[in-house]
Amino acid sequence: MSDTYSVEVRITPRQGILDPEGETIARALENLGYAGVNSVRAGRLVRMEVDAASADGARSMVEKMCEELIANPVIEDYEVLVHEGEPVG
Amino acid sequence: MSDTYSVEVRITPRQGILDPEGETIARALENLGYAGVNSVRAGRLVRMEVDAASADGARSMVEKMCEELIANPVIEDYEVLVHEGEPVG
Numbered sequence: 001m002s003d004t005y006s007v008e009v010r011i012t013p014r015q016g017i018l019d020p021e022g023e024t025i026a027r028a029l030e031n032l033g034y035a036g037v038n039s040v041r042a043g044r045l046v047r048m049e050v051d052a053a054s055a056d057g058a059r060s061m062v063e064k065m066c067e068e069l070i071a072n073p074v075i076e077d078y079e080v081l082v083h084e085g086e087p088v089g
Numbered sequence: 090m091s092d093t094y095s096v097e098v099r100i101t102p103r104q105g106i107l108d109p110e111g112e113t114i115a116r117a118l119e120n121l122g123y124a125g126v127n128s129v130r131a132g133r134l135v136r137m138e139v140d141a142a143s144a145d146g147a148r149s150m151v152e153k154m155c156e157e158l159i160a161n162p163v164i165e166d167y168e169v170l171v172h173e174g175e176p177v178g
Contacts, residue, residue, distance in 0.1 A: 002125065004127075010134055011134070012134065012136070022135070025135060025158070025159060026137075028158055029154060029158065032154075032157060032158060034150070034154060035140075036091070036139060036140030036141070037137055037138070037139055037140075037154075038093075038137065038138045038139075038140075039136070039137060039138045040135065040136070040137040041135070041136045041137070042133065042134070042135050043133070043134040043135070043136070044131065044132070044133060044134060045099055045100070045101065045131070045132040045133060045134045046111070046114065046129065046130070046131050046132070047101070047128070047129070047130045047132070048115075048126055048127065048128060048129040048130070049126070049127045049128045050125060050126055050127075051124075051125030051126075051127075052125070061123070065118060065121075065123060065126075068121060069114070069117055069118065069121060070114060
């Protein structure tokens with residue numbers, strides 16, 4: 001018996017890793033006149049629905065996906081959030 | 090007097106808009122042997138620190154940034170989350 005879990009993966013550049021996309025956004029915001037904006041970091045968000053026997057099972061399956069495919073653990077950190085029964089938008 | 094707010098923007102493809110990155114991830118996961126994975130959607134995550142007089146001020150400033158620069162409202166939905174005093178990772 002398995003349930004469907006809505007899972008969100010948040011992938012961000014690791015501390016100390018260059019983030020050209022974040023830097024570009026920061027510069028563009030400054031050029032547009034926004035002041036007081038700092039530490040802009042750009043990352044990725046992946047949402048999916050996963051069939052698993054438990055929330056823990058869904059989490060460890062998605063963590064494995066992150067290591068294998070979704071994230072690049074050398075330069076990215078990832079965080080897996082599992083919401084039971086909440087449909088993906 | 091202004092405080093620094095840690096703000097997160099979650100940008101996702103709008104319902105009904107094609108999401109080639111999400112589809113590619115879904116296909117690759119299937120090829121790697123993962124079963125029961127559905128509705129994979131890929132989006133973006135932008136974090137920043139913003140100086141503003143209030144949390145509401147920070148939120149409306151970042152919503153304006155999204156309309157002007159960070160998101161493409163024609164094909165993307167965005168959500169702005171404000172955390173007071175929490176440093177950006």
